[in-house]
Amino acid sequence: MKSLVLYRSQYGSTEQYAHWIGEELAAETDSFDNLKKYDFDDYDLIVVGEGVYAGQMKAAKRLAPLVEQYPDKRFIFFIVGIADMEDQENREKLYADLAKAMGPAVERVKVFFLRGVLDYAKMGLKHKTMMWLLVKYLQRKPEEELPKDADQLIATYGGRVSFMDKNSIEPLVRYAKGESAE
Numbered sequence: 001m002k003s004l005v006l007y008r009s010q011y012g013s014t015e016q017y018a019h020w021i022g023e024e025l026a027a028e029t030d031s032f033d034n035l036k037k038y039d040f041d042d043y044d045l046i047v048v049g050e051g052v053y054a055g056q057m058k059a060a061k062r063l064a065p066l067v068e069q070y071p072d073k074r075f076i077f078f079i080v081g082i083a084d085m086e087d088q089e090n091r092e093k094l095y096a097d098l099a100k101a102m103g104p105a106v107e108r109v110k111v112f113f114l115r116g117v118l119d120y121a122k123m124g125l126k127h128k129t130m131m132w133l134l135v136k137y138l139q140r141k142p143e144e145e146l147p148k149d150a151d152q153l154i155a156t157y158g159g160r161v162s163f164m165d166k167n168s169i170e171p172l173v174r175y176a177k178g179e180s181a182e
């Protein structure tokens with residue numbers, strides 16, 4: 001089985017997960033920006049990962065027509081975000097964001113959810129401002145209306161929090177190798 005792993009990563013967490021996955025699958029691993037260098041006809045499995053920003057997934061949008069164009073290929077998409085991925089509601093929200101980006105092609109990709117990093121020291125001004133607005137908005141909400149991980153988001157504001165976990169790629173790797181029906 002020949003696999004290709006592509007990632008779109010702004011601060012490196014999706015890139016790190018992509019390299020871990022690429023090592024496990026003995027796959028070529030590259031930035032999604034280099035998409036044009038690759039011919040999907042040369043691969044059996046294409047894995048694409050992307051960090052999510054305010055529900056936006058740009059690589060997913062670009063991938064969608066290719067998924068339709070290669071009906072005999074297997075596709076895996078992994079979303080990297082700061083949300084607690086054990087929480088079903090969070091997964092549903094992120095899946096809905098992905099479906100919005102991909103349209104009907106989403107049904108042809110197997111989706112996995114991995115947890116990344118928030119590091120304010122590395123963030124660009126635009127992202128810092130977005131996070132400031134989000135935290136202000138959350139702080140004004142009554143306690144009972146707050147989303148589950150809002151407390152954590154507020155408490156870690158301005159600092160660094162990392163949930164990078166190599167073990168969390170295991171279900172994806174098993175699925176990619178055809179070892180599990182998950």
Ligand SMILES: Cc1cc2nc3c(=O)[nH]c(=O)nc-3n(C[C@H](O)[C@H](O)[C@H](O)COP(=O)(O)O)c2cc1C
Binds near residue numbers: 008051119123
């Ligand atoms: C401005 C901003 C918006 C974000 N929006 C989301 C989001 O909607 N959902 C989520 O789970 N994580 C969100 N995150 C967290 C990122 O997805 C997380 O930092 C991820 O590790 C980024 O991956 P990357 O470093 O590969 O780009 C956001 C982060 C920033 C800075």
